[in-house]
Amino acid sequence: MTTIRVAYQGERGAFSERAARRLAGDEIETIACMTFDAMFDSVLNDESDCCVAPIENSLAGSIHRNYDLMTESGLSIAGETNLRIVHNLIAPPDVELHHIRRVYSHPVALAQCTRFLGAHRAMEPTAVHDTAGAVRIIMEEHLDDAAASASDDAAAIYGARILVRGVEDNAQNFTRFLLLKSTDRHLPVPAPAARWKTSLVFRIANKPGALFRALGVFAMFDIDLSKIESRPIEGKPWEYAFYLDLIGRAEDAKIARAISNLSEMAEMVRVLGSYPSKW
Amino acid sequence: MTTIRVAYQGERGAFSERAARRLAGDEIETIACMTFDAMFDSVLNDESDCCVAPIENSLAGSIHRNYDLMTESGLSIAGETNLRIVHNLIAPPDVELHHIRRVYSHPVALAQCTRFLGAHRAMEPTAVHDTAGAVRIIMEEHLDDAAASASDDAAAIYGARILVRGVEDNAQNFTRFLLLKSTDRHLPVPAPAARWKTSLVFRIANKPGALFRALGVFAMFDIDLSKIESRPIEGKPWEYAFYLDLIGRAEDAKIARAISNLSEMAEMVRVLGSYPSKW
Numbered sequence: 001m002t003t004i005r006v007a008y009q010g011e012r013g014a015f016s017e018r019a020a021r022r023l024a025g026d027e028i029e030t031i032a033c034m035t036f037d038a039m040f041d042s043v044l045n046d047e048s049d050c051c052v053a054p055i056e057n058s059l060a061g062s063i064h065r066n067y068d069l070m071t072e073s074g075l076s077i078a079g080e081t082n083l084r085i086v087h088n089l090i091a092p093p094d095v096e097l098h099h100i101r102r103v104y105s106h107p108v109a110l111a112q113c114t115r116f117l118g119a120h121r122a123m124e125p126t127a128v129h130d131t132a133g134a135v136r137i138i139m140e141e142h143l144d145d146a147a148a149s150a151s152d153d154a155a156a157i158y159g160a161r162i163l164v165r166g167v168e169d170n171a172q173n174f175t176r177f178l179l180l181k182s183t184d185r186h187l188p189v190p191a192p193a194a195r196w197k198t199s200l201v202f203r204i205a206n207k208p209g210a211l212f213r214a215l216g217v218f219a220m221f222d223i224d225l226s227k228i229e230s231r232p233i234e235g236k237p238w239e240y241a242f243y244l245d246l247i248g249r250a251e252d253a254k255i256a257r258a259i260s261n262l263s264e265m266a267e268m269v270r271v272l273g274s275y276p277s278k279w
Numbered sequence: 280m281t282t283i284r285v286a287y288q289g290e291r292g293a294f295s296e297r298a299a300r301r302l303a304g305d306e307i308e309t310i311a312c313m314t315f316d317a318m319f320d321s322v323l324n325d326e327s328d329c330c331v332a333p334i335e336n337s338l339a340g341s342i343h344r345n346y347d348l349m350t351e352s353g354l355s356i357a358g359e360t361n362l363r364i365v366h367n368l369i370a371p372p373d374v375e376l377h378h379i380r381r382v383y384s385h386p387v388a389l390a391q392c393t394r395f396l397g398a399h400r401a402m403e404p405t406a407v408h409d410t411a412g413a414v415r416i417i418m419e420e421h422l423d424d425a426a427a428s429a430s431d432d433a434a435a436i437y438g439a440r441i442l443v444r445g446v447e448d449n450a451q452n453f454t455r456f457l458l459l460k461s462t463d464r465h466l467p468v469p470a471p472a473a474r475w476k477t478s479l480v481f482r483i484a485n486k487p488g489a490l491f492r493a494l495g496v497f498a499m500f501d502i503d504l505s506k507i508e509s510r511p512i513e514g515k516p517w518e519y520a521f522y523l524d525l526i527g528r529a530e531d532a533k534i535a536r537a538i539s540n541l542s543e544m545a546e547m548v549r550v551l552g553s554y555p556s557k558w
Contacts (some may be wrong), residue, residue, distance in 0.1 A: 058516040061343040065390070082516075107386060109405070111344075114316075127386070127406050173525075174516050211507065212491065212498035219491035226521070228490065230507050235336040237361075237453050238508070 006186065007031045007039045007048035013132035013154030015083055019177035020052040023079045024187075025279065035130070040069045043182065050078065050181040053060040057085070058174040060108055062229055067243060070180060070272060077199055077273030078187055079179035086173075087113055089164040090135050092145040092153045097163050103125045104134035105149035113149055116167040123147070135160050144265075179275070194250045197226065200273040202262060203233070203241045211242070217261040218246065241268075249274040283466065285458075286310040286318045286327035290385055292411035292433030294362055299331040299458035302358045302557065303466075313408070319348045322461065329357065329460040336364070337453040340388055341508055346522060349459060356478055357466055358492060365452075368443040369414050369434045370426040376442055381405045383413035384428035392428055395446040402426070414439050436553030450485035458554070475528045478506065478551040481541060482520045483510070490521070496540040497525065500533040520547075530554040 006028045008016035017030050021222050031048050042048040072078075083191050085190045086264060087109055091100065103110070103123045110117070110125040117125055119144040126146075134148035134151040139158045147163065148154070155162050181187055204210040224247040230240040263269045285307045287295035296309050310317040310327050323325040332345040343476045366388055366556045370379065382389070382402045389396070389404040396404055405425075407413050413427035426442065427433070429503075435440050460466055483489040497504060503526040509519040528549050542548045 004435045056511075058511050059513060061511060062343075064340040123534040149450060170513060172514050172516050189530045209498035211504065212494040215491040215494065224487045225490065226508070226517070228509050232335075232337050232340060234449060235451050237451050238505070239337045 003029045003048065005029045005031055005048045007033050007042040008049040009036050009039045010130040011133040011136055013135065013151060013157040014130060015151055015175060016052050016054060016177065017132075018151070018153060019054070019083050019175075022051060022081050023177065023179040024050070029172050036069055040073045040075070041127065042182075043075060043180065044073060049185060050187060051075075051103050051149070053178050054175050055178050056176045056227075057108070058172060058176075059112060059170055062230065063155075066178075067229070067231055068234075070178075071201060071241075071270075073180075074183065076178040076182045076183045076277045077178050079275050079278060080176065080197060081278045082174045082176050083181075084173065085112075085168065085175050086133075086151070086166050087149045087168045088152055088162045089167050090138075090145050090150055090160045091163050092139055092142065092144070093159070094159045095144055095147065095161075095163075096266060099145050101145040102143075102145045103147050103149055104128050104137060106131050106134070109149050112169055112173060113167045116164070116170045134155070148229070152218055153186060170190065193209055195247060195277050196274055197245055197277045198250045198255060198274040199243065199245050200259065200269060201241055201243050201272060202252075202269045203239075203267045204252060204265065205267065206239055213265060214242070214262060217258045217265075218244075220261075221258050223255060223258055257258055281327065282306060282310045284309045284310055284327040286312050286321040286324075286330040288312050288315050288318045288331060289409040290334075290412040290415055292414065292430060292436040293409060294332060294352050294364060294430055294454060295331050295456065296411075297430070297432060298360055298362050298454075301362070301506040302331060302456065302458045303329070308493075315344050315348055319352045319354070319459075322354060322459065325354060328464060329458055329466060332457050332459055334455050334457050335455045335506075336387070337455075338391060338449055342511065345457075346508070346510055347513075349457070350480060350520075350549075352459075353462065354459040354553045355462045356457050356459045358557060359455065359476060360553045360557045361453045361455050361457075363446055363452065364391075364426045364447065364454050365430070366410075366447045367431055367434065367441045368395070368426050368446050369417075369429055369439045370442050371418055371423070372422065372440045373440070374423055374426065374440075379426045380422050381422075382426050382428055383407050384418060385410050385413070388428050389450055391452060392446045394448045395443070411436070412500070423549075474526060474556050476524055476526060476556045477529045477534060477552055477553040478524050479538065479548060480520055480522050480524065480551060481548040482518075482546045483544065484546065485518055492544060493521070493541060494546075496537045497523075499540075500537050502527065502534060502537055 131150035411433035
């Protein structure tokens, strides 16, 4: 049996790497990518078998670039998980709290620690590309007045020290990750889950009542929607595609019927995948 | 007559400053703020009469922080405009294209210039807080190997030179700005516009068919929706509020009736404002 290669964005110790293990198991080879684009390319070029994409944060909202890349790439969804995001203030072992003048992290992570940073005005927030990368930087460059905000995994991997745990403003901080693979690729079947979800994207004519009628196909069969998101269509300012998540599998009789009805009225419908939801 | 004070995020020459003049006229005092939070505070503390908030980009999607701040602050919408966003490669007068090793700009602006940057691998993208601020930095620090990506306004203000015009990937790049004011503040009446829009936010119970029924109140009266957006509710992971834009004024008989019907079934409805849409 060959080891599954899972691409993720960030450096070793990134939250995405933890999500990869939760979705695909501990016996995987993780492949670090600098950007989301590079991560998708890695799967399309067959350098990886699948990738793990953060798609939504419970505080910051959707990660639009990954919605777009998911559609453009034609990859399909094979699994979903939610990770509690805990940011920690992490410094080299000999650096004390009162030494710190800069805190490195991803801009979204810094934005989620505004209360802590507001109470520690001496610390200037400094944006870098990745939370775990921030820990690597402060360790490699032997910075004696800098800290990072990142996961406890990252602190352990780079031999840094956690000075303050849980510096995030809001504990209800979860990120939803999707496992994405080529449509024709067979991944080992995931363990049976409590519930399945199906994601799809559709476009409808921009006229009164159009979205109402589109949602009617699901309401008619009492299908539970878990999310709707409008996304601008590139090249057509202020026209939108709709991303929809629903509870159930695309093969279920009612859901198959609803999607078939939607196809009759929509300009485009694409099922992005049916997958077990792992919490 | 006193001069209107308009707060915006960014530095002199920011796209937001141009939007401020388009929305409130040339005879205004613009007040530069470091962050969106500071900009809203400026209005709430009566240091400004109103502010100009970018709310959506036709490529990048909604600017969620401003949706949240608009709701939290209780400010209401007094106007709307759309600005074509053109990014230019801007350098100090004596710096030539082949000297450039770094390009400073806001992360979203850098992400919109990936084709240009991909074709000029010697230039490392470097994130700073503001596009216009990037021009100020390269001029003040006399950097001889750096450029900025920003508006032509910023080039003119800081005495820098445009080396390449229009380095953005996609010309269909517009940002929608809202003029926001305290509900009880009277601003000079804006010029009559071709059309009015109304924005509102609502929450409904998380059950099958709920969104369908909510949209039905508008479909029933043939009201044209121009945008729907779901936003996570802080503290309730995976529950959503919905932001809706529709064509018309909240005082129009059909729209007033629809909003009243929505209030009967929703957990919360708030009208964020009716305003002229200036293109």
